[in-house]
Amino acid sequence: MSGAAGPGRAPLPCAARAAAALQLPGGAEAARPGVAVIDLRFPRGGAADVHEIVFKNFYTAFLSVRVQRAGPPGPRRWVTCLRDHRLMPSPHTEEGSQDYFSLRHHQMLCDMEQVTALRFILRQPSPAWLHFSIEELQSPQKDFPSWLSQLTPPEQPASPHGELPDPEKVSTEVQQMWVLTEVIRARQAAARIGRFDVDGCYDVNLLSYT
Amino acid sequence: MAAYEKRRAAAAPAPAAGSGPAEPLGAAAGGEPGGEAEFLLRSGVTAMVREALLKVLEARPEEPVSFLADYFERLVLGGPGAAEAAAELPAPPQRLARALWYVRLAHHSHRTAFNNNISTAYEVLGASGRRRRPGVDGRLYSELLRRICQLGAAPQEVAAALLRRVQCRDHEAVPFDVFRYGVLTCFVLLEFVAKAHTLYDVLDGGTGAADKRVCQAVLHTLEEALGGSDFSVPVRYLEAGSKLGPDCLALAMDRALQERKLSASMSRDEFLKKATALFVAKVKPVD
Numbered sequence: 001m002s003g004a005a006g007p008g009r010a011p012l013p014c015a016a017r018a019a020a021a022l023q024l025p026g027g028a029e030a031a032r033p034g035v036a037v038i039d040l041r042f043p044r045g046g047a048a049d050v051h052e053i054v055f056k057n058f059y060t061a062f063l064s065v066r067v068q069r070a071g072p073p074g075p076r077r078w079v080t081c082l083r084d085h086r087l088m089p090s091p092h093t094e095e096g097s098q099d100y101f102s103l104r105h106h107q108m109l110c111d112m113e114q115v116t117a118l119r120f121i122l123r124q125p126s127p128a129w130l131h132f133s134i135e136e137l138q139s140p141q142k143d144f145p146s147w148l149s150q151l152t153p154p155e156q157p158a159s160p161h162g163e164l165p166d167p168e169k170v171s172t173e174v175q176q177m178w179v180l181t182e183v184i185r186a187r188q189a190a191a192r193i194g195r196f197d198v199d200g201c202y203d204v205n206l207l208s209y210t
Numbered sequence: 211m212a213a214y215e216k217r218r219a220a221a222a223p224a225p226a227a228g229s230g231p232a233e234p235l236g237a238a239a240g241g242e243p244g245g246e247a248e249f250l251l252r253s254g255v256t257a258m259v260r261e262a263l264l265k266v267l268e269a270r271p272e273e274p275v276s277f278l279a280d281y282f283e284r285l286v287l288g289g290p291g292a293a294e295a296a297a298e299l300p301a302p303p304q305r306l307a308r309a310l311w312y313v314r315l316a317h318h319s320h321r322t323a324f325n326n327n328i329s330t331a332y333e334v335l336g337a338s339g340r341r342r343r344p345g346v347d348g349r350l351y352s353e354l355l356r357r358i359c360q361l362g363a364a365p366q367e368v369a370a371a372l373l374r375r376v377q378c379r380d381h382e383a384v385p386f387d388v389f390r391y392g393v394l395t396c397f398v399l400l401e402f403v404a405k406a407h408t409l410y411d412v413l414d415g416g417t418g419a420a421d422k423r424v425c426q427a428v429l430h431t432l433e434e435a436l437g438g439s440d441f442s443v444p445v446r447y448l449e450a451g452s453k454l455g456p457d458c459l460a461l462a463m464d465r466a467l468q469e470r471k472l473s474a475s476m477s478r479d480e481f482l483k484k485a486t487a488l489f490v491a492k493v494k495p496v497d
Contacts, residue, residue: 164424164460164463164464164467165412165413165414165415165420165424165463166412167456167457167459167460167463168456169412170409170412170413170428170456170459170463171454171455171456171459173405173408173409173412174409174428174431174432174454174459175450175451175454176405177402177405177406177409177432177485177489178432178435178436178450178454180398180401180402180405180489181402181436181488181489181492182436182446182450183398184394184395184398184489184492184493185436185492185493185494187391187394187494188391188494190387191385191386191387191388192388192496192497193378193382193384193385193388193496193497195382195497
């Protein structure tokens with residue numbers, strides 16, 4: 001029931017601790033307070049942008065999320081980015097109890113950039129469910145090719161350096177050469193001649209029995 | 211063979227029907243327009259002229275008159291001659307020349323016309339004779355490819371490098387697909403060489419010697435764009451377009467020129483060799 005990365009998605013590279021239930025200090029018996037906390041912290045103090053949080057619910061009714069950001073040095077504050085987000089329409093019933101949820105950054109109250117730690121506060125007020133948690137906690141990272149994100153060139157050549165050939169003409173020719181190579185690369189002779197020789201030689205001793 | 215039969219059928223009624231209408235035509239010297247049009251149709255002249263015009267439109271030669279003269283000469287040679295004397299097939303050099311002529315008619319980008327011409331050339335080359343079996347063997351195929359590369363003025367080593375990938379051994383029977391693939395590759399290589407020449411002209415800026423750093427920067431960018439990812443086709447085009455745009459190329463060239471190396475110059479041959487090496491590396495060998 002701890003936050004673990006599922007297969008097939010880039011997981012948050014972090015160390016998760018198991019859901020810890022809130023305890024009243026001095027309580028002898030293990031009470032069932034209906035509030036649990038999951039902490040996620042990046043290893044070695046690293047920070048990352050969190051675009052999206054994906055998880056599978058397990059009978060949690062309300063979720064709050066707080067983040068700790070890599071900010072100015074000193075005691076770091078926890079900022080609430082999601083307050084009492086309702087996961088189950090009715091805490092006593094089954095609806096939404098095992099659904100998959102996805103939280104985007106535009107649903108959050110604050111910026112999710114350079115996050116060092118995440119705290120998930122789970123609440124389940126109903127006495128019907130003894131154990132509750134969230135599972136398969138992941139944060140898929142966006143995989144953007146660098147050339148696509150640079151739609152405008154970062155810098156222009158400062159001075160034409162004198163003898164620089166005309167880039168437009170060069171570009172035209174090079175692009176045409178690229179197209180010609182692509183034409184050939186995409187094609188292949190459909191029929192095969194079916195050569196069985198080993199390095200140009202049909203010596204009987206080199207042929208295999210299979 | 212269908213093309214030959216068409217021409218044979220067109221040519222055969224011509225001598226037969228020619229003598230027939232000659233008298234009535236001579237008699238009706240005043241000329242009814244119906245009689246003349248009918249004569250043309252019956253003798254097959256309409257079909258022949260229409261085919262000739264279609265061929266001219268496909269090939270768009272620079273000298274249409276000599277092209278037409280060539281065309282009609284081959285028509286005469288290939289018409290009644292082939293029907294009568296199957297034993298007197300032209301020797302391999304003549305068949306090669308004819309196949310070469312067919313293959314050069316259309317540009318490789320006009321895909322349908324080019325494919326039609328290649329099929330005709332394949333038939334010509336593979337026609338059976340008294341002493342040989344039908345089909346194109348590796349020797350004829352390799353010889354044809356060599357001649358194609360020669361007439362495009364591709365440098366010797368470049369052509370050799372490509373042929374090594376696409377060639378067939380002398381004794382092997384060449385299927386049509388492999389034939390088409392080989393011929394197409396040769397023509398695309400010729401166009402690639404022409405473009406590389408133009409590129410070198412741009413890079414040297416009329417001085418005749420291009421800066422080595424600039425050439426290497428441009429070739430390196432091209433290699434990167436080619437090498438790239440295994441994404442689907444639209445993404446590859448987008449990626450290549452962004453990498454080979456004027457801005458990125460200007461940046462690459464500028465960065466190259468700022469390097470503190472001795473500015474040597476790269477000769478045209480060396481540039482061609484490096485550029486075509488990129489091309490030949492992408493050609494899938496025949497196996």
